[in-house]
Amino acid sequence: MSWVGDAVYSIREAATNNIKRLTEVFGVEWSRQPIIPKVLKYQDNSNYLYRMSVLFAISALAPVVGQEVIVQDFLPLVTKLAKTDTVPNIKFNAAKCFQTIIPLLEAQIVEKEIKPCLVDLGEDQDRD
Numbered sequence: 243m244s245w246v247g248d249a250v251y252s253i254r255e256a257a258t259n260n261i262k263r264l265t266e267v268f269g270v271e272w273s274r275q276p277i278i279p280k281v282l283k284y285q286d287n288s289n290y291l292y293r294m295s296v297l298f299a300i301s302a303l304a305p306v307v308g309q310e311v312i313v314q315d316f317l318p319l320v321t322k323l324a325k326t327d328t329v330p331n332i333k334f335n336a337a338k339c340f341q342t343i344i345p346l347l348e349a350q351i352v353e354k355e356i357k358p359c360l361v362d363l364g365e366d367q368d369r370d
Contacts, residue, residue, distance in 0.1 A: 290329040301342040
């Protein structure tokens, strides 16, 4: 899992792709215990590139993990980064992450959890 936190982008990207493939092979429950928590821990890293890696991993994993994992594990994190991160690029990529997960969720979840966050992002005073 240390590859997700590597300093080189292409290694972080390869790690994300490998995690997705491993989840497809071994299943969601397997991935949910040892893998997903280790990836999500990078959300608190002071280096914004690692927080971006978390968003990329969520976008890659969302189609294979299902709605339950998205709602319980991913959505709170993406929402938190979209609302509280100080780096405009993180907020932008959180919105892109929402774009990936919206088709995978029920409409009421999107309406209640994601839409208000996107409205707030649209009204953000930082034009970056």
